[in-house]
Amino acid sequence: MSEQIQKITVTIDGKTVEVDPGTTILNAARQIGGEVVPPAMCYYKPLKGSGGKCRTCLVEVSKGSEKDPRPMPKLVASCSTTVMDGMEVKNKSSERVVDARKGVVEFLLINHPLDCPVCDQAGECSLQDLAFEHGADTSRYEFKRREFDKIDIGEYIKLHMTRCILCYRCVYVANQLTPNREHGILKRGDAAEISTYIQNSLDNEFIGNVIDVCPVGALTDKTFRFRSRVWYTKPMDASCDCGKCGGKAVLWMIGNEIARVTARKDQYGEVEEFICNDCRFNKKDLKDWNVEGPRKISRHSVISTNHYEKVAPAHTPLLNKA
Amino acid sequence: MSRKLLLNNIHVEGIHTYDVYRKTGGYAAVEKALKSMSPDDVVEEVKKSGLRGRGGAGFPTGMKWSFIAKPEGVPRHLLCNADESEPGTFKDRYLMEKIPHLLIEGMILSSFALGCEQSYIYIRGEYMYVLRILEKAIAEAYQNGWLGKNIKGSGYNLDLSVSPGAGAYICGEETALIESLEGKRGNPRMKPPFPAIQGLWQRPTVVNNVETICAVVPIVNEGGDAYAQIGIGRSTGTKLISAGGNINKPGVYELELGVSVEEFIYGDQYCGGIKNGKKLKACVPGGSSVPILPHYLVCKTAEGNDRLMSYESLADGGFANGSMLGSGGFIIYDEDQCIVRNTWNFSRFYHHESCGQCSPCREGTGWMEKVLHRLEYGHGKMEDIDLLWDIQRKIEGNTICPLGDAAAWPVAAAIRHFREEFEWHVKEPNACTTRNYGLVKEKVFEKVNA
Incomplete structure (x- = not known):
């Protein structure tokens, strides 16, 4: 009965890997690891149905498969495109991809407040990393940014919608980890916002996970807010x-x-x-x-800079006050 | 006078009622199909007819139907896309309002061909009065045994219902339409899986435009081959064009594909020329999302051939010098219209209608609108034109659904053909708010030596 699953080969930026059929390009790239992995802001492996929205993981498929070697005309979202046998994918080696990704980063940042100096997520923010690695130095956006009031959605969680990049991860968490549908997206286009039912709070035993899945500082832990970097x-x-x-x-x-x-x-x-x-x-x-x-912690992460040093007293007054 | 297949009885008194429709030969196609044809025969006729989707993309309908998965025991669905919201397009409303039984007859035929027992018409929320007309017509069809169990003793069952949306343009995208019909937020789905495999409630689904479904009726009546005789090349049959803008006779016209654009604009049986004897400045031949054509490219292609009303001829020249037939929303601009203002207007529409799911479209459409607003009101800078070009380039092709492309193409085409006018808006910030630029200079096409 032990039927061997036919592995298929895929080449990403010149590196070849054997994966199971049905794997997405992104996960195949993660099996190789390192530079070839496209960034992902909305895809989240444990959450079913996530991905495809942020468009940062766009890659170029230069060869469709062994059977049908035609390249795909458009860039594809690597998190939701499954690999075919003999597929050749270009990530950073394609100028189109680098250019499109730069565009996506710019789009994500035009309505982001860039208040990293006062944001609790700074240092472990996916958008910060993404912008640092793939973005341009300056913004060409000269208009007023989108703003929302901060909302308390429960005892422990603060929603700061202005920072949100609408990755939908927290919506999937609320739908998949908790028995009731807790919150969702209201309105559409760039007026879209994450919210609960009117004046409702999020109180569910697992709802705190929305803080972890949030790639930016839109959902933060009220027990930790402003206590420390x-x-x-x-x-x-x-x-x-x-x-x-x-x-x-x-x-x-x-x-x-x-x-x-x-x-x-x-x-x-x-x-x-x-x-x-x-x-x-x-x-x-x-x-x-x-x-x-x-x-x-990765050696390159900002978190590791102070990893094993004693916290200097200068950094603690806020803590004492609280 | 060009032949009419859909609108030939439109002016008969009371054609919206069952009795009059039946007297003028209505439901003959259903009778014929149920008595003497198998579902595959109907699909075969549609394939032979060469009918192409009338909703915008122009995908061959017969081929689309043959893609539908047919797993045992899983119901299939046919959805009619009546969420017509493209600025400039109003042909489906006309059909449904005037001759609702034609759509119902087409739905019965198409559902029969696909083996669907439950079909839906998804209509946009603003067409509430059309919905009532349709519901009345469906009730009449049920009463007369054209819908329901065992239709006319053939053993075929079909239920048909109309479902209104809430007026979102994005719900005209087929996967968003399906989501909306399921009662969810109208966000387009990722493809694959395509609706033909997993659509409504994860069942195989076909989504067709109102006009496409109506066109099945004459195809079954007269045969696919006869239908394929009409038209030109791969653009077969007739097409409804909703003409608007600065013309003498705006309205919905049915024409055989292959009529020349010049005849359509200036001919007396069609638009009847530009209003007040003005000059033609530009034309959007297929609804707001297709590229705009400057006056020197409307009646002639870049090679100097006559441009015809057909899928191929309007697309002649690619995006650089051509456009698309799209959904048939034909908009004419005379010399007094401002292209920057028009582009801003379109851009504002796409900004408002973007679903906000994927970032290039959500953020890019709003950005383009703001930059265009600035240009239109004389606060723009020269760099803004290049900025716009760059934004549209980064939206196009990088989004989940075609709304991103639809938002990018009009801006791209306007800058490509009317760059001088954009520059004039920057150079003359005061003049641009009080008067219009007028006609653009004709571009001289260089002959490309092969």
Whole structure:
């Protein structure tokens, strides 16, 4: 019965990899790793149906497949296009892709407030990384940016819609992790906004995960807001006995205090295991946790700059006030 | 006078009622199909006819029908796209309003060909009064046994209902239409899977324009070969053109494909020339999303051949020197119209109608509108023209659905052909708010030596 699954080969930027049929170009690229991986702002592997919206992962297919070697006329979204046997894909080696991606970054930034100096997401923001790597130095946009009022959507979560890039990830989280449809998109076009039913809050045991999946600082943790920059905190792997979730989390420490708790994310910023609200917002005492050791952070990440140094007292007054 | 297939009985008194429609030969095609044809025969006739989708893209209908997946035990659906919202296009409304039974007859035939037992007409929210006309006609069809169980003793069952949208242009995109019909937010889906495999409720689905479905009736009546005789080349049959703008006789015209554009604009049985004896400045031949043509490219192609009303001839010259037949919204501009203002107007429409799902379209359409607004009101800069060109280039082809392309093409074509006028708006910021630029200079085409 052990039927061998026929692997298919795909070449991305000259690097060949064998993958299972039905894999998307993006996931094939992730199997190769490194430079060939297209950036993704809306695709999120654990969430079914996500992807295809941000258009940052556009790639050029220079050869359709072994059977039909014609190139695809348009750039395709690598997160939602499945590979064919013998497909050849160009990511960074294609000028069209680099140009289109630059355009997409510019589009994403024209209505983004660029308030990184006061944004809690700064340092672990996908949009920051994307703009740094693929964007232009200056913006050609000279008009008023889109603005929304900040909304409290529950006890723990703050929605700052102005920063949102409408990746729909949080909508998928609310639809797929929680029993009720909690929130969605209102209006359309560039007036579209994430919102709950009128004046409703998001209260569900797993709704805190919308903070983790948000690629920008639109959804932030109210228990951590303005307490510290992420690069002043030390991430530690920890686990706890939790009846609701797996209890595997990362504690972001300032000294011996837990500043915030998040789920563990892989190198592409995707959550490995979703955690419950209890673990995220309420267990802020070290006694609740079984600390496993320091979290490995990419050497190039801004978070690692201060990783094992003692937090200087100069950075803590805000904490004392709170 | 060109032959009419859809509108030949349009002026008969009371044609919107069942009795009059039946007396003028209505439902004969359904009788013929149910009695003497198999579903595959109908598909074969449509294939032979060479009928192409009348909604804009011009995809061969017979081929589209043959793509539909036919898994055992899974119902299939036919959806009629009556979400006609393209600026400049109003042909479907005319058909549904005047002769609703033609659409119902076409729906029965097409559903029979595809083996659908539940079909829907998705109509835009603004056409509420048309919806009532259609519902009345459907009730009449049920009463007379053309819809429902065991139609006229053939054993074929069909239910047909009309479903209104909420007036979004994007819901005319087939996958967004399906989402909207399912009761969700009208966002286009990612393709593949195509609707022919997984459409409405994940079942195989075909979406066709109102006019396409109506055209099935004469095809079944007269045979595919006879239909293919009409028209020119691969553009077969007749097409409804909704003509508007600065012409003497705006309205909906049915014409055999292949009539020359010159005859259509200046001929007495069609538009009857430009209003007040003015000169032609530009023409949008197929609804707001197709590229605009300057006066020297309207009646002649870049090679100097006569331009005809057909899919191929209007597209002659590609995007550089041609346009598209699109959905047949024919807009004529005389010398007094401002192209910058018109482009801004179109751009404003696409900004308003973008669904906001993918970033190039969501942000780019708004940006283009703002830049064009600035140019129109004399606050623009020379760089703005190149900026616009760059924005449209980065939207086109990079979006999920064709709305991005539709927003980019009019801007691209306007800059390509009317760059002088854009520059004049920058150079003369005061004059551009009080008067218009007038005609553009004719471009001299260089002969390309092969």
